Amino acid sequence: MLYRSCQCASYSAGIRILFVLISIVPAPFRTQAQQKYSVNGTIRDGRTGEILIGATVNFLEIPRAGSASNSYGFYSITAPAGKYTMIVSFTGYDPDTLALDLHKNILLAVELSSANTQLTQVVVSARKRDENVTKPLMGVQKLTTSEIRDIPVLFGEKDVLKTIQLLPGIQFAGDGNSGFYVRGGGSDQNLILLDEATVYNPSHLLGFFSTFNSDAIKDITVYKGGMPAEYGGRLASVVDIKMNDGNSKDYHIGGGIGLISSRLNAEGPIVKDKGSFSISARRTYADLFLKFSSDSSVKNNSLYFYDLNVKANYTFDEKNRVYLSGYFGRDNLAFGNTFGIDYGNATGTIRWNHIYNSRLFSNTSLIYSDYSYKIRINSNNNDINITSRIRDLNLKEDWQYFLNADSKIDFGVGSIHHTISPGVISASQTSSYNSLTLQNKYSLESAAYVSHEWSPAEKIRFNYGLRLTAFSVLGPGNFYTYDTAGNTIDSAHYNSGRFVKTYTNLEPRWSASVQLNETSSVKVSYTRNTQVLHLLSNSTSADPTDLWMPSSNNIKPEIADQVALGYYRNFRDNQYELSSEVYYKDMRHQIDYKNGAQLIANENVESQLLYGKGRAYGLELFFKKKVGRFTGWVSYTLSRTELKIDGINRNDWYPAKQDRTHDISLVGIYKASPKWTVSATWVYYTGNAVTFPSGKYQVDGQTAFYYTERNGYRMPAYHRMDVAATLQGRKRAVKSKRFESSWTFSVYNLYGRENAYSIVFQNNPDDPTKTQALQYALFRFIPAVTYNFKF
């Protein structure tokens, strides 16, 4: 059976190798007692036609049998011929029950309707709210759009990346920073994908906001560990974000007017039920207020961003569907005419879904991803432009083969070509600086993977796989080797297309779950991840000018091995969910910088680096109330993250900046009435590890501070409460369209806690015989109001 279907996919040698790999995995499923048939199709929202990701399909008669719709809404379930009751369910939707007479392969499209959220009635869907207990994957967090909608955020600006930081193991990097830390990883160790395209800088306005307009987002999944083999490239996490496809039944326009930005989105069918589009745009207008300032210096400053999400899809026939999606965003920041920076991401994805047969699904993606910045400096005689860019072209092919009701194989191949232009300086004739172009860095990141999800017995599930990655540094260019002091000891020139160095890594991934009873399970997983691109940053948080560096003859790929063990339990008919996980992560080839490292416009930047290792371990607890008028969760993380870098802290272990002993988030959402929803969040975490002076001295008449150890101190503990209330306007019919509107009122940092943003040690301006510590805090008590509409 397996080999029969493989004939239609036999158009590349790589694929054949994969099938060989598949055939060597233990395969008790190949013995077949009787004829089997499949039911397959797409699962959609009945009202909008949006495909539903992760909806589950089960046969009541075979409890072990189960399938979930993939990223494209495709599902397939196979069982021996017979009569079945198929149940399709998805959180927030009414489950659908269908009677099936399975004596041939059946194509069956399913449409679910949103659960009628009658407040008095607690909807307990019969099954499948217990995915957390039954699925083998662990370390996975998902958020629904309604949770994102109801949770208060800074300036009332809904932000998916901010909201996921309320989940255990995903840590808020601090005010004014959209970066986040997952299980001890740095913020550059998160792979952020928007419709499969890598987003290299996920922040707007120097980190106050993320690049993701939540109007355009359908689904967000975070993998903290136990990543499926299809993902790779970063050590700590994968944040997989999917954009809305657009309503395929009807045209709609929606939007919002907020304190700092406005949003507008339009969606509708291209051809009814065959194709749809969705366009979402957003722009901030804080800078427009600056223009009204009488103060000329304020007037000439600018600070804004805009972004645009576009997506379209078209279904050619039952077997072929094409998606186009794109993102474009840009930030602009200028101080008068003297200094300006603009930066942003652009991504584009073309995808082709092809269904070979009722069990074999494939997707081919061509992905473009681009991040660039441009700095302009005009001071006195100096007219300087500095530009830098990273550009990826990625071709990948993924297959899913639904073997049996209890067995599924994912496999694929892909290759990313990276072009990194680390810096081009163009200076005017009169400038104090020379024009300079650093050589482009070319590399190829290729991967092949296979994984098998399999349930050998009723209560046991496995997901095991292997990812093979090859990273090649390509010419043209000059490649240098350095001694420990950073002096060049050798150099070699490679021509275009030559392979300078190739690193291959085998990344095994496996997880297993044992269901103890109806409501509880134990899971264990092991994951290896490698990272071939590294972010070099001089600052504490994501900076637009941070530099992505590929691995090279000097920089080895980072490697992390993670083991995790979890216990999951649901209570009261799955109304409550408890997850607890412990993890240990070992990291190799971690990168730090020499003191005084020159990272900017330095051809020999690799001579400025130090290498070492890291370890992270912790306990994560998550308790969630999933249904009812009051929903919400408590999340607690106890963790430790340490580094040991040659040349730092006398080569001893020291806490990483993101080491947090305690991290707590409380989230509560209460539907007070059909009109009002109120919500509140509270977060608390141990301050980041930080380096403070342990003394002072004088040099050239100036006070200087004396340091004894890296990260030997702590910032003060951070805590904050935010509240929001949403007033649902009356639904009115306008020209046969339903007009909906809502007002959201929110307060960020309700009790005005002055959380330390930075602590600066300085001379006391009033008393030259003293020094003092000065604490800066951002965002004390910020109210916001947002108006949203849709028709």
Place this chain on the structure above:
Amino acid sequence: MRVKYIVLFALLAGYACKKVIQVDLKNAASQIVIEGEVTNHTQTYQVKITKTVDFSADNTFPPVSGATVRVTDSSTGHTTSYTESSPGVYTTTQFTGVPKHIYNLLVIAEGKEYRATSVMPLPVPLDSVTFARNTDLSNKQSINAIVNFQDPPGLGNYYQFTEYRNGRLLPNIFVFEDRLSDGRYIRQPLFNDSSYLQRGDTMLLKMYCIDKPVFDYFNTLIAVTGSSNFQSATPANPISNISNGALGYFSAHTVSEKELIVY
């Protein structure tokens, strides 16, 4: 840099606040600090030896007396001994340093030996000093000096600038390297973080040509001084050219200076 902009923006918008806080800092064993120089001017030279104090203490730094201090011009083999002229301050008789010569400093203090080497670079003349007016983000007007000079061709020129306003040394550290400016005519503004120049002030501006280790020292010192707004996220002690764990520096440098009235 970024931290500064974010804080400034937030302060402007009324979102940020600052306050003096008490931080419970650990006390470390007192360390020795050595400062010394040799220049191409004919003059007496000083070596200052002091010690570190706790952060919470007053800014009085205990001098280290009774040390042996010697400097040797290794190109001529000539050694000059220093005598303690006041506690912790060691002085020579007049001599003139010579560019391209290698100077070795030896300090024996409290039973430990400290050594440093510095090579005096070739002199580069300071062409002129001009002034420019600036408005910063918080709308404060300020005047800053611009140093103008020709960087000689060939990489490896390092410069340091000190400003004296009405005879008083301003607490700023300015260094410049020709890594990205080789052979250019340099017009480098010196932005004062804390002391503002006034029209009519007398300004003495000294340009030093320093060697790379001294440049590295001052370039990393900037991030850890009490007058700096550019404190590093992961501060560390500057890279000193003195051995045996002493803080401070020893610099053999040339001097070119201009004195003028601020306009």
